[in-house]
Amino acid sequence: MSRNVAKPRSSMPRLRKPTAADGAQIWSLVKSCKPLDENSMYCNLIQAEHFSDTCVVAERDGEIVGWISGHLIPARQELFVWQVAVGEKARGLGLGKKMLFELIERDVCDDVTHLKTTITEDNDASWGLFKSFARTLGGELTDEPHYERDTHFDGHHDTEHMVTITVPDARALANAA
Template identity: 55%
Template sequence: MQHPAHPMRPDLPSLRKPVAKDGAEIWKLVRACRPLDENSMYCNLLQCDHFSDTCVVAELAGDVVGWVSAYVMPNEPDTLFVWQVAVSDAARGRGLGALMLQSILNRPQCKDVTRVQTTITADNEASWALFRKFGRLMGTDLDVTAYYTQALHFQERHKTEHLVTIPVSRQAALAA
């Protein structure tokens, strides 16, 4: 499903579901978007292939400039878990992250979703800004708790990941 760029705003990227051949370009995009954790190229390929219904690619002038990997949680079908959001320098400042999240929520695969969850380290200012903005668009505040901790889960090799929960309503998701 392709969402073409707005005819009056050629600076807005087009949004679409990923396909397997996008995996390598997405891997490159994520590598360029510090402080995001790099996955293997194979992981990104699988995300594009197996989870395409709940992931989105943004393109501008033929280049991949945005990516959201997400999935509906198998044991919680009312929850969309957002794994990663990446926006290239060339596409920042246009609200692309929130647009990509909204496009996923508007898909039939998310018809039962009533909340969005993600994890964010305390120092990832770009992710905090995006999800605060997205919460405002949904008309709600963020619920935040420490989730995967530096000591217990990461053996001091990674900073604590805070679980962020954002309630969403169908009306808010469709209107946003």
């Protein structure tokens, strides 16, 4: 008599740089992660191809279950994180924080002194992630209103707070991870 036993899933997805071929899966993942703003599939494809050094995908069994899009801010030693998406199948693993560390530890980020992102006041999950990341990193987190509801969004989107996290030098960073 054979038993129907579920196969164990690998616990932690593999983190890697995205490729253009990942664009459609990234787009689907972002769509499933409310309240993230949906971009066009083309936007996610371009991010994956043109900004792969500052983006991360988490892949498990051929499926993209996590995504961070980001870019280096021109002429500044700052990394801007645009979106963090963790699919339902990969929640509870600390994947968002692991992807942030994967990103900040890349050679392209060696000179980064600050990580920046914007978060609406009511996005508790994002606040929790970035506060936890800053604590583990040993960096200071500050925030202030930046893109304002009426000034920048014509009343159609809540105010986004600019969150800034100081990034310690490479020696301190190696000890934090």
